[in-house]
């Protein structure tokens with residue numbers, strides 16, 4: 001009789017839905033379910049129920065929308081903190097899962113989970129340093145630096161950097177409730193919807209996508225000059241627009257203006273391998289969430 | 301007879317001078333000298349002579365101006381690459397020191413050395429993640445992330461990020477030969493000299509310093525949202541201007557606009573501890589260079 005291999009759970013905890021998966025230690029997914037994000041109590045109970053249907057798990061990992069308190073030792077560790085999402089501010093995500101399932105629970109941001117997923121099993125395999133940017137309803141970045149997820153004061157809130165905004169070309173004031181015309185306020189799916197009056201997937205005015213590429217190329221160059229990742233993965237719904245990646249790469253080459261003189265920033269073919277789509281498609285986040293569980297166990 | 305403790309060498313290799321030091325493993329400096337940066341051959345020979353006057357060193361570390369090739373395994377590893385500095389492009393710094401002194405030689409950027417110095421012995425002691433920004437003739441950032449210096453594709457070239465530039469308020473086109481109005485092109489000491497027609501230390505128009513604080517506050521917020529360091533140290537000649545740090549902090553609080561709602565970005569007293577001057581004064585770089593030697597030995 002062969003010993004049963006350990007199983008891990010992962011949750012990609014988003015603002016509209018929670019994707020839950022059971023996987024083996026290599027990240028192969030065995031079962032999944034999708035739970036709508038309603039109240040914390042109902043949503044968490046739904047996830048618990050799904051995991052209880054399976055053979056006992058060894059650990060679970062959660063990649064969650066935020067902001068999150070990730071400071072181990074903080075009384076609010078494991079909480080979603082000041083989110084504007086109704087009913088979810090100051091929600092403890094980790095404790096209810098841990099007490100119901102009696103396993104270690106790893107937690108990180110949704111984008112850090114996606115970065116981890118792509119780094120372990122996707123477009124970032126074997127690299128020391130990787131950035132993953134999602135361009136969806138909002139904009140966020142997760143990063144692996146020196147082989148570990150980047151934390152620090154809090155966690156990257158890259159969506160909120162300021163980028164050049166030419167108000168003659170783009171009079172839109174920006175949609176960020178805090179900053180107006182930060183990156184997210186200018187270039188997220190929500191910003192596109194507010195600026196153009198329709199959803200990004202219904203928009204095919206080339207000028208609109210030229211402008212979008214302008215902002216995202218600034219984001220790419222900013223990541224390059226600040227974090228110096230070996231590769232930048234761009235995921236999220238907006239990044240699915242056909243041709244957007246090519247425009248971003250072309251504009252990033254312009255903005256780099258040959259400095260520094262490395263292939264990635266001067267040669268279009270090398271740029272094609274530097275700024276890429278997620279090789280796990282829509283599974284970067286859930287794959288990384290499972291891996292957060294595997295790693296949490298290593299620390300438990 | 302007590303065993304003699306090991307000694308280490310450090311070089312802060314700048315574009316105008318090389319500061320050389322001999323220190324013990326705790327970074328206590330025993331002797332220093334300053335060599336003008338002339339040709340590579342003369343400058344390196346001067347450093348070798350200084351180190352040979354001392355008891356045999358165990359290892360040396362170099363924090364150098366760049367750009368540098370730091371990819372171990374690259375044929376150009378240890379070289380200063382495409383610098384505009386006459387005579388210095390494609391100079392191998394590591395090999396001549398290693399062959400003359402017969403010790404392991406550690407190399408990193410000048411700003412990474414300064415970041416390492418402040419992290420090990422100064423304002424960043426005990427933190428996981430620290431950013432050091434120098435605002436001198438140019439602008440650069442070094443960073444420790446997860447307890448190690450941040451590398452990746454190359455190394456941070458933070459001076460070249462774009463920040464919002466209001467041409468009505470500041471018609472100056474910027475001084476960067478590559479990008480014009482990148483951060484360094486707008487806010488370095490060289491940019492100030494070109495915009496105002498005098499050197500920063502001779503400038504006391506409050507409007508000029510308000511503008512400088514504006515750009516540097518954008519730099520601070522950009523670092524915060526991208527790297528999320530636990531502290532940001534600002535050094536370099538321009539940062540010595542009295543009152544500049546206070547203006548940067550005040551403006552960074554404005555720009556953060558309360559997001560995320562953590563003390564560092566909302567409470568002026570916490571911001572005072574978040575954006576700070578170097579606690580090693582002008583010795584961050586040389587202290588870090590010595591530490592590069594200590595660490596190189598650990599890897600040799």
Ligand SMILES: Nc1ncnc2c1ncn2[C@@H]1O[C@H](COP(=O)(O)OP(=O)(O)O)[C@@H](O)[C@H]1O
Pocket residue numbers: 014134135136137138188189190199200201202235236237238239240241242
């Ligand atoms: N094919 C598409 N092309 C362009 N935009 C898209 C496409 N699909 C979805 N979007 C946009 O992406 C955003 C949703 O992003 P997504 O990453 O799917 O989810 P979320 O960010 O909400 O978790 C919406 O703003 C939507 O308009």
Ligand SMILES: Nc1ncnc2c1ncn2[C@@H]1O[C@H](COP(=O)(O)OP(=O)(O)O)[C@@H](O)[C@H]1O
Pocket residue numbers: 314435436437438488489490499500501502535536537538539540541542
């Ligand atoms: N007290 C001061 N106040 C303002 N600017 C200064 C001061 N001292 C030096 N500077 C400016 O700092 C720059 C030199 O920076 P420094 O860090 O000393 O050297 P470098 O960057 O060349 O290695 C010059 O542009 C100079 O005008």
Ligand SMILES: [Zn+2]
Pocket residue numbers: 159160176177178179180182183184185
């Ligand atoms: Zn914002």
Ligand SMILES: [Zn+2]
Pocket residue numbers: 459460476477478479480482483484485
């Ligand atoms: Zn530049």
